[in-house]
Amino acid sequence: MTYLEREPAAPKAWQDEMQVTNRYTYGVAGERFFRAIKDESKILGTRCNNCEHTYVPASLFCERCLDHLDEWIDVGTTGEIVTFTHLYVDYDGSPLLEPETIAFIKFGDGGIIHRIESNESQQIEIGMSARAVFKSKTERAGSILDILHFELMTS
Amino acid sequence: MSDRVAIIGIGWSGFRPVTPEYSYKELMYEAARRAYSDAGVDPRRDIESFVTVAEDFHEGTSIFDEYTPDQLGAVLKPMHTITGDGLHGLATAYMLIKTGQFSLVAVEGHSKASNLLTPDGVTAYAQDPVLNRPLRMNTHFVGGMEMNRYLYESGSTQEQCAQVVVKNRSNALENPSAPFGADLSVEDILSGPPLSWPLGVRETAEHADGAIVMVLASEEKAKVLSETPVWILGAGWSNDSPGLENRDWSSANYTKNAAKMAYRQAGIYHPYQTIDFAEVSDIYAYKELQSLEELGFFQFGEAGLVTEEGLTHKDGDFPVNVSGGCLGMGNLLDANGLARALEIVLQLRGTAGPRQLEGINVGLAHSWRGVPTASGAVMIMSN
Numbered sequence: 106m107t108y109l110e111r112e113p114a115a116p117k118a119w120q121d122e123m124q125v126t127n128r129y130t131y132g133v134a135g136e137r138f139f140r141a142i143k144d145e146s147k148i149l150g151t152r153c154n155n156c157e158h159t160y161v162p163a164s165l166f167c168e169r170c171l172d173h174l175d176e177w178i179d180v181g182t183t184g185e186i187v188t189f190t191h192l193y194v195d196y197d198g199s200p201l202l203e204p205e206t207i208a209f210i211k212f213g214d215g216g217i218i219h220r221i222e223s224n225e226s227q228q229i230e231i232g233m234s235a236r237a238v239f240k241s242k243t244e245r246a247g248s249i250l251d252i253l254h255f256e257l258m259t260s
Numbered sequence: 261m262s263d264r265v266a267i268i269g270i271g272w273s274g275f276r277p278v279t280p281e282y283s284y285k286e287l288m289y290e291a292a293r294r295a296y297s298d299a300g301v302d303p304r305r306d307i308e309s310f311v312t313v314a315e316d317f318h319e320g321t322s323i324f325d326e327y328t329p330d331q332l333g334a335v336l337k338p339m340h341t342i343t344g345d346g347l348h349g350l351a352t353a354y355m356l357i358k359t360g361q362f363s364l365v366a367v368e369g370h371s372k373a374s375n376l377l378t379p380d381g382v383t384a385y386a387q388d389p390v391l392n393r394p395l396r397m398n399t400h401f402v403g404g405m406e407m408n409r410y411l412y413e414s415g416s417t418q419e420q421c422a423q424v425v426v427k428n429r430s431n432a433l434e435n436p437s438a439p440f441g442a443d444l445s446v447e448d449i450l451s452g453p454p455l456s457w458p459l460g461v462r463e464t465a466e467h468a469d470g471a472i473v474m475v476l477a478s479e480e481k482a483k484v485l486s487e488t489p490v491w492i493l494g495a496g497w498s499n500d501s502p503g504l505e506n507r508d509w510s511s512a513n514y515t516k517n518a519a520k521m522a523y524r525q526a527g528i529y530h531p532y533q534t535i536d537f538a539e540v541s542d543i544y545a546y547k548e549l550q551s552l553e554e555l556g557f558f559q560f561g562e563a564g565l566v567t568e569e570g571l572t573h574k575d576g577d578f579p580v581n582v583s584g585g586c587l588g589m590g591n592l593l594d595a596n597g598l599a600r601a602l603e604i605v606l607q608l609r610g611t612a613g614p615r616q617l618e619g620i621n622v623g624l625a626h627s628w629r630g631v632p633t634a635s636g637a638v639m640i641m642s643n
Contacts, residue, residue, distance in 0.1 A: 117280060118375075123320065129389040139390075161505065162391060168501055188412070188509045190404030191457040196396040198380035204457070207401045215505040218392055231412050249394050 134165040137177070143247040146239045150213040152176040159213030182237040183258065184210040189221065189229050210235050210255055220254040234258035265357045266482035266489035267474050267641070269299025270605050274470020275590050276439050277374065284319070284372040287471040289331040292368065295473035296333070300485055301364060303333030307475070308362040310339035313349040313369045313594045317382045320375065332368055332473070344497075345369075345627045346472065346598030347637035351495040353476045363478040369595035373467035386632055392504060400464070402504065402631040404456025407546040409509035411458060413560075416549055418458055420564030422449035424545040425463055427567070428581045431574055432588025434615040439468055440588050449545075463545035468590020472598040474605070488609045493622070493640040494528070496521025500634035507634055512547075515554040515626065515636035522624075522638040523556070531556045535640070536620040537578065537607065539600035541628040542585040551626055552580065555638070574615060582607065582615050597627030597637055608643035 131139055134151065141147040150159045151174040153167035161180055166173055189208035195201050206226035210216050221229055222238065235255040245251040271294025273287045282290075296303050312328045321327055325341030328334070342348050346369035353365040376382065383399035411417065423446055432441035444462075452462035482489040498517035500507055519531070528534045540555065542548040549563040557578065558566060566572060572580035583589055583603035592599050604623035606612040622642045629635045 120377075121320070123322075125385075127389070131390060135390060168506065188405045188409035190401050190408055190459070191454065192398060192401045192404060193454050193456065194380070194398040194400060196380065196384055196398055197378070198398065204454070205397070207395075207397055207405065209405060209504070209509065215503075218395070218504055220395065231409070249391055 132165065134163045138163045139247045139251075142239070142251045143245045146182070147179050148182055148212055148217065148237065150178045150180045150215065152178050159215070161212040161215035161217070178213065180212040183234050184212045184216060186229065186231055186233045186235055187211050187216065188231060191226070208235065208255065217252070219249070219252055222254050222256045225257045225259070228259060229257060264479040265354050265492045266477055266479065266486065267492070267605050268477045268482050268486035268489050269295045269301065269475030270473070270602055271295030271298055272437065272470060272472045272602060275437055275468040275592065275599070276470065277466065277468055277590065279372070279374060279469040284370060284375070284471075285331040287372065287469065288328075288368060288370050288473070291370070291471035291473040292332045292366070295366065295475050299475040299477075301475060303366065307333065307364050307366050308338065309356050309365045310334040310337060311349045311353050311356070311365065311367045312339070312341045313344055313346050314341050315343050315594055317385065318371075318373070318376060318593050328368070332366060334366075344594070345629050345635070345637055346595050347495070347601065347625060347627045347639050348497055348597070350474065350476075350598065350601060350639055351497060351637065354492050354495050357476055357478050363481045365476045366473060367476065367598070368471065368473045369592070369598040370471035371467065371592040371595050372469050373591070373593055374469050379467065383631060388503065398456070399631050400456040400459065403464075403544045404459045406509055407459045407544065410546055410550050413510040414553075414564070415561045416546070416564035418450060419446055420549065420567055421463055421545040422446040423567050424542060424548045425449045425587055427573055428542055428548075428585040428587040431582050431615065432584025434613070435584050435588065436613070438584035438589040440466060440590060441584065459544060459546070465543045465586035465591040468592055470590075470592055470595065472595050472602055474598065474601070488643070490605045490608045490641050490643055493642055494522035494525030495637075495639045496523075496525070497635075497637040502634060504632065511560075512550055512554045512628070512634075512636060514634050515551055515628065515638070518636045518638040519555045519626075522640050526640045528640065531624075532558075532578065535622045535624050537582065537617055538580050538624040538626065539583060539585065539603050540580060540626040541596065541600070542581055542587050543591055543596070543628065543630050545587065547628060548580065548585065551628070555624065555626060574617070579617055582612070582617060591630070597625065600625040600627055601639055601641070604641050608641060
């Protein structure tokens with residue numbers, strides 16, 4: 106039976122939604138990483154000396170050699186823009202009237218994905234430096250949102 | 261150990277942007293009946309094991325693998341579901357037969373994307389929950405950032421990406437199963453709305469519904485059952501680190517490694533010389549260019565140039581996505597890899613109708629699971 110042959114008033118679908126709520130444990134490395142952002146305004150990585158690789162965000166293990174990592178490094182708060190995009194759709198797929206600019210900013214051999222301060226976003230180019238702007242200490246809760254956004258270093 | 265493995269039956273239902281009259285089970289049933297009829301087998305009597313690919317959140321049903329046996333004729337038979345792409349399913353069926361324990365195995369993949377009313381919520385829930393998801397960014401940002409870095413490093417252009425859309429949607433006009441055929445120009449594509457700049461809405465495959473079933477057989481069975489077996493020469497798959505912070509933003513190393521694995525099995529050292537045509541992932545247009553380079557057909561930065569020159573056109577030296585690809589046939593979620601493989605089988609059988617390629621012996625199917633994944637699979641087939 107094709108769609109056109111169907112009785113238009115016939116019931117044809119049931120609608121439902123899934124209730125899903127999760128808790129995500131930061132883990133040993135994640136807890137120290139986010140605590141450093143919250144309490145010290147610092148971005149930390151962990152170093153694998155076998156692979157000569159610095160993981161940012163910090164990881165408890167090296168994904169290359171699977172060694173346990175315990176050498177912690179402060180990688181600063183200014184990094185290089187590896188790539189970026191001007192995003193025209195919101196989280197739920199609805200259109201954004203003003204696009205938001207998202208970038209991957211390199212720290213160590215990894216980096217941070219975050220928003221770029223909106224007034225500057227049209228000047229962005231790959232290779233520019235960008236600095237993390239933190240929320241005031243009283244507003245921080247120990248998450249990636251403790252970084253408000255990154256601002257371009259245009260000088 | 262059995263020797264070679266062949267695809268001896270294909271069946272599909274679709275592909276259409278919406279299928280309001282059919283349930284997902286009926287789509288699967290229709291594709292399965294056609295595949296079993298094509299292979300000349302009775303599923304209840306002959307098929308020894310079944311593999312499906314599906315992702316619970318796409319289906320809207322938890323533990324979805326429990327819902328697959330009945331419509332395929334697999335009740336009370338060995339069956340399992342993989343949360344991967346259709347090519348992962350095909351590779352699994354290939355291995356099952358290679359064990360020597362099974363001689364006939366069926367593989368299924370489908371999409372009922374039109375029933376997924378919040379698809380952006382599903383891809384958002386695939387982002388890292390503590391590093392990325394709290395920022396509440398639509399997951400297309402991953403495609404936009406990858407395209408930007410790929411263009412920056414490779415020297416490929418937005419015009420070349422648009423040319424991929426023009427080619428594939430034009431190819432789809434000759435594929436009666438492809439719903440997104442259109443005669444467009446590069447300007448039509450580039451003047452469309454941005455999605456995640458430099459990525460545009462018109463360079464992004466729209467979702468479609470459908471189901472695909474394939475029947476695989478051992479060499480012994482294939483020779484009895486089929487006059488046009490399509491032999492699997494090699495299968496490979498690979499995953500990069502899931503972390504967006506740990507990946508290479510211009511290359512798709514997972515595709516490179518998947519191809520290496522498949523080429524090693526097939527004994528292929530010069531892919532461009534040995535392989536006659538390919539179907540590769542074009543969920544985003546730039547992905548076709550990037551994938552063709554990672555698969556070793558062209559040097560880094562070359563795929564855009566040869567696309568402009570018409571080399572990958574259906575009349576060119578190396579046709580790519582003659583089916584229309586995902587841009588022409590639709591993004592079929594977990595079934596994308598099976599759709600790519602389906603075109604390889606139709607072409608190698610010589611039954612592709614008006615879009616039939618001449619003088620072809622070896623074809624390659626490639627798939628990628630879409631953002632935010634770093635997961636690729638490759639299968640090489642010959643007639």
